[in-house]
Amino acid sequence: xxxxxxxxxxxxxxxxxxxxxxxxxxxxxxxxxxxxxxxxxxxxxxxxxxxxxxxxxxxxxxxxxxxxxxxxxxxxxxxxxxxxxxxxxxxxxxxxxxxxxxxxxxxxxxxxxxxxxxxxxxxxxxxxxxxxxxxxxxxxxxxxxxxxxxxxxxxxxxxxxxxxxxxxxxxxxxxxxxxxxxxxxxxxxxxxxxxxxxxxxxxxxxxxxxxxxxxxxxxxxxxxxxxxxxxxxxxxxxxxxxxxxxxxxxxxxxxxxxxxxxxxxxxxxxxxxxxxxxxxxxxxxxxxxxxxxxxxxxxxxxxxxxxxxxxxxxxxxxxxxxxxxxxxxxxxxxxxxxxxxxxxxxxxxxxxxxxxxxxxxxxxxxxxxxxxxxxxxxxxxxxxxxxxxxxxxxx
Numbered sequence: 001x002x003x004x005x006x007x008x009x010x011x012x013x014x015x016x017x018x019x020x021x022x023x024x025x026x027x028x029x030x031x032x033x034x035x036x037x038x039x040x041x042x043x044x045x046x047x048x049x050x051x052x053x054x055x056x057x058x059x060x061x062x063x064x065x066x067x068x069x070x071x072x073x074x075x076x077x078x079x080x081x082x083x084x085x086x087x088x089x090x091x092x093x094x095x096x097x098x099x100x101x102x103x104x105x106x107x108x109x110x111x112x113x114x115x116x117x118x119x120x121x122x123x124x125x126x127x128x129x130x131x132x133x134x135x136x137x138x139x140x141x142x143x144x145x146x147x148x149x150x151x152x153x154x155x156x157x158x159x160x161x162x163x164x165x166x167x168x169x170x171x172x173x174x175x176x177x178x179x180x181x182x183x184x185x186x187x188x189x190x191x192x193x194x195x196x197x198x199x200x201x202x203x204x205x206x207x208x209x210x211x212x213x214x215x216x217x218x219x220x221x222x223x224x225x226x227x228x229x230x231x232x233x234x235x236x237x238x239x240x241x242x243x244x245x246x247x248x249x250x251x252x253x254x255x256x257x258x259x260x261x262x263x264x265x266x267x268x269x270x271x272x273x274x275x276x277x278x279x280x281x282x283x284x285x286x287x288x289x290x291x292x293x294x295x296x297x298x299x300x301x302x303x304x305x306x307x308x309x310x311x312x313x314x315x316x317x318x319x320x321x322x323x324x325x326x327x328x329x330x331x332x333x334x335x336x337x338x339x340x341x342x343x344x345x346x347x348x349x350x351x352x353x354x355x356x357x358x359x360x361x362x363x364x365x366x367x368x369x370x371x372x373x374x375x376x377x378x379x380x381x382x383x384x385x386x387x388x389x390x391x392x393x394x395x
Contacts, residue, residue, distance in 0.1 A: 081207070287309055
């Protein structure tokens with residue numbers, strides 16, 4: 001057996017996504033050294049194309065921590081267009097919101113900027129860390145083992161581990177069976193996601209409701225757009241040749257003149273949600289997708305990860321600097337309250353924007369209910385305000 005290089009760290013963060021890199025930067029700004037382990041290369045991490053709306057609450061968080069520069073995208077204009085059978089209805093998501101506007105910042109850009117700031121500040125970030133394993137989590141000194149790209153094995157003894165390595169990572173898998181309870185939900189819907197070299201027009205998010213199924217369009221920089229098409233969960237990308245994609249987008253978006261462009265990525269994924277409770281075990285604290293997965297409707301997945309990161313960083317800071325254990329004791333309860341609130345909001349939007357158009361799976365009664373929900377957003381100031389607060393992350 002190869003000899004392992006012994007090391008120590010106050011906090012080891014597993015995963016260099018939004019949750020991991022936000023946690024790392026907030027700890028760094030609190031004067032707490034940490035080590036970040038990421039199984040993939042830096043190039044692969046920055047290739048992860050994900051949604052990029054950073055809600056008002058998260059924008060304010062970055063501002064308060066002196067990290068507003070990581071939000072490289074321009075502030076959102078606050079407009080959300082919802083088309084019903086081609087008829088446009090524009091909603092102002094910033095109306096009446098007490099705080100900075102949301103930011104349009106793709107996840108890979110946010111992570112890249114967080115990595116740059118952390119490393120420039122002297123942070124310890126290690127890519128291509130393979131065979132990561134966690135042990136001793138129930139005790140005061142957990143151990144994190146991994147192999148570096150040169151084949152050297154490392155053994156890091158630490159005080160806390162932040163598990164930020166996603167739904168299929170090693171962190172949650174290291175928790176003994178029976179210690180966590182999973183609450184999964186299958187929405188029974190799938191989306192075909194398409195990345196195309198087509199300049200976004202309009203530049204704000206666009207969602208479309210029609211009898212043909214849900215569709216959406218989001219900007220991904222000045223020359224690219226991300227499209228979504230509702231499809232059966234059994235569909236494969238091969239079932240969607242390019243001509244079919246553009247025809248369905250034109251029909252569902254109500255844009256006969258929608259210009260086609262080179263499609264660079266095509267994926268089918270089912271809409272699903274899951275929550276794992278509690279969000280910690282011993283000295284391991286789970287954050288982001290390692291603890292919960294949210295349907296993409298509403299753009300809450302990354303924002304939940306950012307909230308977990310700040311909650312954990314504040315709790316660690318209070319404990320290590322002042323001996324205050326209250327934040328750590330309340331971590332799971334605090335994060336889960338927002339998690340379930342966002343899960344409910346995401347499910348509410350999913351039902352509203354899918355059932356209001358294609359009610360073939362749910363029936364005409366549910367379809368009419370969804371239409372009433374949608375109409376209420378534009379007919380009631382009270383309903384509209386509640387919606388903007390949820391979109392902004394203020395409740």
